[in-house]
Amino acid sequence: MKERLEALKAEATREIEGAGALEKLESIRVKYFGKKGEMTAILRGMGKLSKEERPLMGAMSNAIREELEKLLTEKQEALKAKGMDEKMEGEYLDVTLSRDIIRTGHRHPLLQTKEELEDLFVEMGFQVVDGPEIDTVANNFDHLNSPANHPTRDLTDTFYISPEHLLRTHTSTMQIRAMKEYGAPLRIVSSGRVFRYDEVDDTHSPMFHQFEGLVVGKGITLANLIGSLNIFIKEFFGEDLEIRYRPHYFPFTEPSTEIDVTCPVCGGEGCATCNFTGWSMELLGAGVVHPNVLRNCGIDPEVYSGFAFGMGIDRIAMVKYGIKNIRLMFENDARFLRQF
Numbered sequence: 001m002k003e004r005l006e007a008l009k010a011e012a013t014r015e016i017e018g019a020g021a022l023e024k025l026e027s028i029r030v031k032y033f034g035k036k037g038e039m040t041a042i043l044r045g046m047g048k049l050s051k052e053e054r055p056l057m058g059a060m061s062n063a064i065r066e067e068l069e070k071l072l073t074e075k076q077e078a079l080k081a082k083g084m085d086e087k088m089e090g091e092y093l094d095v096t097l098s099r100d101i102i103r104t105g106h107r108h109p110l111l112q113t114k115e116e117l118e119d120l121f122v123e124m125g126f127q128v129v130d131g132p133e134i135d136t137v138a139n140n141f142d143h144l145n146s147p148a149n150h151p152t153r154d155l156t157d158t159f160y161i162s163p164e165h166l167l168r169t170h171t172s173t174m175q176i177r178a179m180k181e182y183g184a185p186l187r188i189v190s191s192g193r194v195f196r197y198d199e200v201d202d203t204h205s206p207m208f209h210q211f212e213g214l215v216v217g218k219g220i221t222l223a224n225l226i227g228s229l230n231i232f233i234k235e236f237f238g239e240d241l242e243i244r245y246r247p248h249y250f251p252f253t254e255p256s257t258e259i260d261v262t263c264p265v266c267g268g269e270g271c272a273t274c275n276f277t278g279w280s281m282e283l284l285g286a287g288v289v290h291p292n293v294l295r296n297c298g299i300d301p302e303v304y305s306g307f308a309f310g311m312g313i314d315r316i317a318m319v320k321y322g323i324k325n326i327r328l329m330f331e332n333d334a335r336f337l338r339q340f
């Protein structure tokens with residue numbers, strides 16, 4: 001019996017240690033300690049032993065039983081812990097892992113600026129009109145009183161499509177189109193892309209955006225121009241800015257002016273952004289509509305007068321948001337665009 005017990009202990013120990021899952025361990029327990037188990041059978045057979053043998057074999061089998069039960073318990077705990085680890089591993093949640101975020105886009109800062117400008121002028125009673133990027137040389141130059149030898153007409157300044165058609169160099173073409181279509185009185189704004197043979201630098205681009213305005217009515221003067229633009233500029237940029245009107249020449253307005261505002265970065269103190277002038281880059285041109293332009297559109301300059309203005313939307317946005325390089329507007333770098 002002693003040999004049988006020792007053989008059983010060795011075999012059971014080997015099986016318990018080799019068990020890889022809780023189910024397997026349970027089947028080993030049943031095999032040895034179940035109702036019909038091998039150890040159970042041995043313990044039951046004790047009664048058949050002689051009086052001398054019984055206590056010895058009883059003590060031995062009890063010790064083996066205890067040892068095996070301890071082994072079974074230890075193995076059971078080890079397998080449970082292993083199972084838990086595997087479960088944890090399988091259900092591991094990495095809270096630092098980035099999920100696929102669907103970013104919704106938004107309107108480009110140029111479009112936002114254009115719409116803001118439109119809203120302001122609509123509130124002031126202006127009508128928004130739209131026109132083509134390819135226009136006639138007549139609308140872009142002739143009807144706007146540009147002399148035949150004006151330098152902007154040069155091939156090196158303008159993109160011609162044919163001798164009669166070009167990519168508009170400014171939105172002032174819309175002055176002609178609107179006056180011809182609607183006559184006087186009139187109050188319109190119009191915006192869009194314009195094209196010039198300009199070298200690219202921080203404030204110039206060969207394609208940029210303009211916002212044009214035109215008022216035609218009886219008794220319109222330079223005072224109306226300055227009054228309206230002051231309201232617009234203060235409303236758009238804030239009350240604290242100073243506005244500077246510099247005399248200028250445009251063939252289609254007389255008198256003419258160029259306008260800039262206090263540098264928004266330094267507030268007029270002078271800084272690297274404004275080249276220590278205290279003033280922003282040039283933002284818009286304006287003036288009282290030249291009588292020849294009214295006449296070219298069939299409007300009697302003895303009865304009607306008007307004022308017009310044209311601003312670079314790109315530059316307006318640059319000054320408003322403190323953008324130093326115009327190229328950022330067209331590169332479509334999402335890191336830049338997300339800021340607006």
Ligand code: FA5
Nearest residue numbers: 170172198204205208282283284285286308309310312
């Ligand atoms: C004109 O284009 C005139 N048509 C404006 C005007 C309209 C005057 C009505 C009088 C009456 P100018 O060339 O200065 O003017 O351009 C107007 C504005 O466009 C400038 O003040 C500037 O803000 C912007 N601009 C001009 N060239 C560029 C360029 N290459 N890149 C970016 N913005 C420009």
